[in-house]
Amino acid sequence: MNWLAQVPSAFREYVSEYEAFHSQVTFQAEPEGLYEPIRYIMRLGGKRIRPLLFLMACDAVGGRWREHLSQAYALELFHNFTLVHDDIMDGASLRRGKPTVHEKFGLNAGILSGDAMVFYCQIFLTEGLASVLLPRSIALFNQTAIRIIEGQQMDMDFENQGEVKADQYLKMIEYKTSVLLGCALQLGALTGGATAETEEALYQAGIRLGLAFQIRDDILDAFGDERFGKVRGGDIIQNKKTLLYILASENASPDDRKILSELRQESDLKKKVQETLEIFERSGALKMAQDKAESLYQQAVSIIHQADITDTGRARLLELFRLVHERNI
């Protein structure tokens, strides 16, 4: 894997142990129509951010992280399940540069393989976990999953909803993206035997990291970034109600607000993107979104600074947070 070469040496042990576990989970051969799609998606790669957050949190509270690779895998498997089903609902044909599962294997395979992944998640989650840790681990994991599903529903609802407010949007991305990062960190703390206070702190840090990440994702999508080969304005062309769009709608001058609304019907896509971006800047929406992302990231960092974890663990988590925030992982 390409990104593995760039991983800081302090992370290499987590990554290599995790990858060793990940690659030996092959599922059974039959029925092939059920298991081949799972093998396919689980081999497509990924940055393993959730397993890393989990293992590093577990280590940072003094837990035996090497005994919890199965829980790390459960998080990655769950994340991939959401990709499989969301890609169906969003009608996406590409994932990580390859055909999506339903595109390659058909709708039914996408639905049913995703379903199987969910039940395997539960098995990996509980594998080898002390009985005393089970009730809270299961509750945390499944409540998180329900939030994520609610977030996906909100995201779909927004498409058919007239006006979306900034706080609704932030709640949606918190549910859809951030809670799983929070869950990964909290679950790591929980399995590592941390106090309830440390668990909660790590959860809150994960939420803020995820929110900052998602807001920056919206900004990068709009304004592009050559480093990531992103085309400028993908969300704008699709008329997606991103935070930038919502903030611009709320804060632009009456004239700009009218133009912004009219640009949704603009057929000259270059003009559409260019003029929308100008309003994002002129209205102050870009600055507000950047400030929001930066502030949330700083809150996440601050929580980690104050958390009751080992100094090595703290340094590593801060390094991982920085890499995630700067998109260097």
Added chain:
Amino acid sequence: MNWLAQVPSAFREYVSEYEAFHSQVTFQAEPEGLYEPIRYIMRLGGKRIRPLLFLMACDAVGGRWREHLSQAYALELFHNFTLVHDDIMDGASLRRGKPTVHEKFGLNAGILSGDAMVFYCQIFLTEGLASVLLPRSIALFNQTAIRIIEGQQMDMDFENQGEVKADQYLKMIEYKTSVLLGCALQLGALTGGATAETEEALYQAGIRLGLAFQIRDDILDAFGDERFGKVRGGDIIQNKKTLLYILASENASPDDRKILSELRQESDLKKKVQETLEIFERSGALKMAQDKAESLYQQAVSIIHQADITDTGRARLLELFRLVHERNI
């Protein structure tokens, strides 16, 4: 509910306690697009066979069944989840005489609401269960779910597969239908504190009850039964590879085998059904299927007779088995 009035008085307490629990689970209001489909399917009724098997098994081993209504609900919720997703995959438009979830609310609602149900299953399954019971309950429940999904995959595979053998078919219906009845009984025994031997016995009884039920379902579908308002030959018209069809293919004379195969293309549906049924009878397939169902049912009964459970519990379970087998519930 109509069938409640006909329930034997010995069952009424289980049923009324269960229904009281079931009807107070309303899920949250928002997002409505996610939860309304769940409320819809969970209010469509159903015979509660899985909750009943679970509660009666728990009681029959001396367990406190009233404390495990949440686990009974988890089984019913899981069963309904499979209906929601299977109806999408099978392209079914009606369920219990009403529009299926995806028909009424759309494909995405069917997928996502089904997904949410799965995670709620885990929460209801583990709710209030002693920590010591959790690992095995979770393993049993989730391994069962995976088998059921494998069964659905096999069922879909059979449609595109040239020849299906009787033992493949029996494995498919064991996975798709029977393991959940076995699981309901075993989980009841497990939560009720039974020995491993009793757990296993009840599981095996459930498997046989389910197999017998499914085989009789195939027979009823083919030959009809006015009591249930079933149209004769639905599976024959759809060219489904039922046990009757497989046994007839294996056992008919060469001439009949040729006719049976040609009848698949027959456009006169009345002729198609009538002549196929005649071959089912003439080849001995009907008799073999009837004998198989009866033998499996008797095995289930025999296991219950020998199981280490209370006499009242035994009598009630035998009564429930009989009602299920005779389709009087």
